[in-house]
Amino acid sequence: MEPLNATTRSERYTMKLRQWTIAAVLGIVALSCGDQQEAPAEKKLKIAGIVFQEDQFFRLIQFGMQDAADKAGVELLLANSANKPDKEIQLVNTYIARGVDAIVISPLSAKASATALQRAKDAGIVVVTYNTTVEGDIPAAYIESDQGDLGRQTGLVARRYIEEQLGGQAKIATLAFKSQLAEQSDARRNGFVEVVGQLPGVEFVAEQDAWLPEMALKKAGDILTAHPEIDIIWSANEGGTVGSVMAVKNAGREGKVVVFGTDASQQLVEFMLAEDGILxxxxxxxxxxxxxxxxxxxxxxxxxxxVAAKVVMDGVLVARQDPDGVRAFGTRLADLIALGNQ
Incomplete structure (x- = not known):
């Protein structure tokens, strides 16, 4: 028989061995847990979104940006260059210094805006352009509406109006924004002209630059005074369309002059449904x-x-001849604005 003290020593040794094993296992688990706790959290992306004008078109763009950013858990920094090249450069430089991950921008100039955006790209910032873009391979992607089609779709409705209501004869004035964004402005106007100009009885008698409502109100008013024979005014953007409608109203030319335009707002939806028949x-x-x-x-x-280097989006036609469609469009527009204002 083994002595009692020997058995005791053996049991004590076995117990200590078990304790060491348990301690070692617990230590490994604790170390593993500690590693998990100390692992850095995934970095939250920070993206700058820059517009260049304060109107409903760009406000809706900002709302869309914010909606996408919120869904993706991205921090979005919004800014407006206010049509000022110097301010645009300042904003880009500020965002470079702040270390944003990406800049989403509608640049003011294909050439002049490129230098600052190249600096952003060189700093490792992803550049995405929309609506307008810059020369070279600076943007990772560019998304725009089909600018020529914006004019062509409206032109098809205007041509039918001229054929059915004016006997195929019309004198037309156009308002654009060539001095602001020449390429985009020309694409829209050319799209309209190439469709309507197919009618031999159509004559374009005046062309002016006016993209803000107050500018368009004055210039369209001056055109109506200088050319009382005008039947139609076409405008290349929202502000120009608003000003053109107001100019026709102010001149008392309802029923004699009609307006076709580009882009939309709640105000333009109201104009489209108005009984005066102007828009x-x-x-x-x-x-x-x-x-x-x-x-x-x-x-x-x-x-x-x-990602695709270039994405082109189709426009949406809204016409007085389809009042239910106009109302549905207005409801959708109101819903988007409400979403953005939440």
Whole structure:
């Protein structure tokens, strides 16, 4: 028989061995848990979104950007360059210094805006352009509406109006924004002219630059005074369309002069449904979706996903001849604005 003290020593040794084993296992588990707790959290992406004008078109773009950013858990910094090249450069430089991950921008100039955006790209910042873009391979992606089609779609409705209501004869004035964004402005006007100009009885008698309501109100008013024979005014953007309608009203030319335009707002929806018959049709971009898609492209590029170099979105025709469609469009517009204002 083994002595009692020997058995005691053996049991004590076995117990200590078990304790050491348990302690070692617990230590490994604790170390593993500690590693998990100390692992850094995934960095929240920070993206700058820059517009260049304060109107409903760009507000809806901002709402779309914000909606996409919120859904993706991205911090969005919004700014407006106010049509000032110097301010645009300042904003880009500020965002470079703040170390944003991406800049989503509608640049003011294909050439002049490129230098600052190249600096951003060189700093490792993803650049996505929308609505307008810059020369070279600076943007990871560019998204725009089909600018020529915005004019062509409205032109088709205007041509039918001329054929059915004016006997194929019409004198037309156009308002554009060539001095602001020449390429985009020309694409819209050329799209309209190439469709309406197919009618031999059509004559374009005046062309002016006016993209803000107050500018368009004055210039369209001056055109109506200088050319009382005008039947139609076409405008290349929202502000110009608003001003043109107001100019016709102020001149008391309801029933004699009609307006066709581009882009949309709640005010233009009201004009389209008004009994005065001035605003006949417009082809609008989809700015909320444009802002959403631009933000999604930036996020995808930051995640290393392949993105298309250029994305083109179709316009939407809104015409007086389809009042139910106008109302449905107005409801959708109001819903998007309410969403953005939440």
């Amino acid at each position: 006949q049709a417009l082809t609008t971009q989809t700015p909320f979706e444009l802002g959403t898609k631009a933000m999604e492209l930036a996020i995808a590029a930051l995640k290393g996903q392949e």
